Structures are given as structure tokens and as C-alpha cells.
Amino acid sequence: MKEHANGNGRASRDAAEQRREQMLRAALEVIVERGYADTRIADVAERTGTSPALVIYYFKTREQLLTEAIRYSEDTWYAEFLRRMQEIPTAAGQLTELMAMICLPGNPEPRSYWLLWLDFWAQSPRSAGVAAVRQKSDEQWREAIRSIVQAGQEAGEFAPVDVDDFTITLAALLDGLAVQIALEDPQVPPQRTYDLAMRFAAGQLGFDWKPAPKRARKSGR
Amino acid sequence: MKEHANGNGRASRDAAEQRREQMLRAALEVIVERGYADTRIADVAERTGTSPALVIYYFKTREQLLTEAIRYSEDTWYAEFLRRMQEIPTAAGQLTELMAMICLPGNPEPRSYWLLWLDFWAQSPRSAGVAAVRQKSDEQWREAIRSIVQAGQEAGEFAPVDVDDFTITLAALLDGLAVQIALEDPQVPPQRTYDLAMRFAAGQLGFDWKPAPKRARKSGR
DNA sequence: AAAGATTGACTGAACATTCAGTCTAGAAGC
DNA sequence: GCTTCTAGACTGAATGTTCAGTCAATCTTT
DSSP states (O other): OOOOOSTTTHHHHHHHHHHHHHHHHHHHHHHHHHOSTTOOHHHHHHHTTSOHHHHHHHSSSHHHHHHHHHHHHHHHHHHHHHHHHHTOOSHHHHHHHHHHHHHSOSSSOHHHHHHHHHHHHHHGGGOHHHHHHHHHHHHHHHHHHHHHHHHHHHTTSSOOOOHHHHHHHHHHHHHHHHHHHHHTOTTSOHHHHHHHHHHHHHHHHTOOOOOOOOSSOOOOO | OOOOOSTTTHHHHHHHHHHHHHHHHHHHHHHHHHOSTTOOHHHHHHHTTSOHHHHHHHSSSHHHHHHHHHHHHHHHHHHHHHHHHHTOOSHHHHHHHHHHHHHSOSSSOHHHHHHHHHHHHHHGGGOHHHHHHHHHHHHHHHHHHHHHHHHHHHTTSSOOOOHHHHHHHHHHHHHHHHHHHHHTOTTSOHHHHHHHHHHHHHHHHTOOOOOOOOSSOOOOO
16 A cells, blocks of 8 residues: 655655645545535545545645645646647537537536536635636636637638637637536536537638537427 | 604514615625625624624524525616616617626626626525526526517517527626626626627627727737 | 664644524613 | 514534644664
8 A cells, every 4th residue: 555665755755646636636526516615624534534634734724725626627627628639630620629528528527627617706706816726727728719719710720700709709608608517507408508609619610510410309499 | 764653563664674675785795795605694784783693583594694685686686677678679779788787887786796696606506595596597587688689580670590599698608708707807808798799699680780999909919 | 784863644632713593681663 | 561673692513723742664873
């Protein structure tokens, strides 16, 4: 269980790093379940099979634990996003994959992710730490869209719309749809958010996209 | 200060009603400042110049106070919205006024209103009471858009887009822009949210709209 | 390589504070 | 005098943080 060995304190430093991550992941789980404000140190301790004191030992304060947790979440998500983008050649394909990551159930589970964001938004006005992470993520996020669109335009895939306007609009649209995903509005299931977002992007950028084959056609409304 | 007088318990019942509203308004102020989760009974008591015990006297529990407060906020906002709609003849005009109410600084201050909503969203997954109010407001909200669009189409003002799809998309877009308004993102000031939302609506529905005369043209980006 | 010294990881118990909600008793209005 | 309204003192339960000290591993010294 203990990987001691090699010379200096390397092993224990690794172990410590693992501990930290374990706690960060546990914190994220608890935030999703109980909400940011109601996440207690004791919860994280319990979930990592340790004591509240140890959590404070690693993170000086509760706030530090929580802000590091959200930073961790963002970094992880963004890294996965970049990884996927690199495997896709066309801008339209990249945009499609991005939408899927955001809207459709899959590996980084969008609902959990967006539940976190609802909390970040609510916390931002009152917490400088959260606000900073949110702002940075938001910019990174828009920059990602922007660069895909720009590349697509240069490759002739996309119509020459104003990149900034389109980016902000799409980002906002996705945020709004994300709320519905997170809150599981029965009127707006994930597949529908995906279709609507794709239709908007395809319409504005002028690339072809056909909505997924509808299963049963809902009758009224 | 005390309006006693007339016969039975009417006066005191009115006074009690006023007290309640006073407390509800105070609660909303505190929620905006400190956030839903950190709103204490003592804050509301202090702001109304009374005691915590009295707040509990009127609302049995803290949760009841808070959920009634958000209901009150929604009812007030929606009533004002309806009032304004009735004074506008065209569907395009109504839609424009709606956007202004949502985006541009004015009487029901959008930023405060949206800050409340950020909290409602974050609270919804864990509070049945909040979730219920939110869901109802959301539906009411979409229904309002839908009926304006439908009227506009019947009057020949608007292009015949799919009403449901358009409604959900616009509602989501506005929610997303609202996040930027609430969080005061420097990249996306209120005027810009208004312009983008209007451009989207005008483009989709095919009515004329010219962006407000830009003041100073920002140079780079 | 054995003995001692040092460090990092960790715990249990206590502390201090914060707060929702209760209780009691009094004031105000009818 | 009966009901409604109000405040202040209080309670009980959480919960973040501190602290003194244990334990095991590693480093130093001889």
C-alpha cells in the first residue's frame, strides 16, 4: 500500500499529491450533491476515509479546499476537451464534438459538470476566489469557440459571420441550455439542447447538419 | 406610523400584511447581497428593524421565508411585465421591451433580478420549494415569449419559424446572457447583451432592427 | 549499520462561534 | 380581557479550526 523506496521524499510527496487529488475529487462530489455552500469539511473527510483535521492539514481553510476543487474541475475538463479536439480534423467536426460534450450524456457527465457551474455562478458575486476561476474559465471557453470558428472560416467551412458576436452568442446559448440540462427540465431534454445548439450553429455558420433521426414523434406541442 | 382605525381586524390584518411584505423585500435584498444560503433570519430582522423572533412569528421557518420571498419576487416581476406588455401594440415592440427589461439597466434592476436567479438555479436541485417556484416561473416565462411570437406570426409581423424551437432557444440565450449581466463580465456589458439578443430575434423572426448607434468604436477585438 | 534526530502524515478531543428556532412575558389594539 | 404582536434571553445542534501529541519513515551521525 505504501510505495516507499527511492531515495528522498519523492514517494511520500507523490502520496501526498494523490491524497490532495483524492480530497479534491471528493469535494467535487460533495459539492454536486449538497451544493457549494453546504459542503462541509467533515463530508470530504468522511468520503476520503480520513478526519476533518487532515483535510485542514492539506488545505489551510475550507475556502481554499473549495476553490482548489473548482480549479481542479476546470483544468480536468479543459484538458479532456483539448485532447478530443486534437483528434478531429474539421472545424465543423470539432464544434459538433464540443456540443456533444456539453449537452449529451457521456464521459465527463454534463449534468454534474453544469450543476457545479450553477454553484460557481451563484458563488462568484460573493467570493473573489470563485469569481477568478470562473472568469478565467469563461474566457478560455470562449477562446476555444472563437478559435474553432476562425479556423473554420479560414478553411472555407464556415460563413464569414462576425466571430466575436457569434462566439458570445453561442457561449450564452450554451450556458442557457446548460441550465436546463442541469435542472433536468422535462421540456428540454439533453438531446433537444444538442439539436437546438447545433441548428443554431449550423444555421449561422452555414454548414450542413441534419437533426438526429427522431424516434417517436411527440404529438401535441 | 400606525394606521389603526376602521372597525374590525382589517387594519391590523393590513398592517400584518405590510409587515410580511416588508420582510419579504428585506429578505430579497439580503439574498442579493449575501446569497441565498447565507441569508440569516437575523439579517432580515435587522433590516426590518425587528427581532428574529418576529420573523419566525410571521414565517414559521427560515425556508418558508425564503421560498415565499422568491415567489414574491417572481410575482412582482411578472406583474410589471404584463403591465408593460399591455401598453404595446405590436409583437415586435413587445419583444423589444421584454429584452430591454431583461438586459438594460432600468426600473426592475436586471442585475439584482438575475443575481437572485443564479441563486435559484443553484438551490433548485436540493430544495423542492425553490425548484417548484423556478419551474413555474420558467414555464410562465417561456409561455410569454411563445404567445408574443405566435401573435406576431398571426399578424404577419414575424416569419413562420417553429414557435417552440424558437422559444426555447431564445429563452436559453437570454438566460445565458443574464449570467453575464449578473456577473458583470467586462467583455459582455448590458448594452451588448441587448444588441445580441435583438439581433438574434430579428434575424430569426425576420423583422427590422438596427443596433443602437454605437458610441466610440472599440478598436482591437 | 545501529542509535538518535528530524520530518511529514495523521488523529482525537476540545474550542469558539454561529444560528435556527423556542419560551416567557410584556405591550398594543379592539 | 382577549387576541395579536413584539422583544430578549436562551437552547441545542452544527461545524470550522486549533492543538498537542502519536507513529512511521527517512536522514544523520558515529
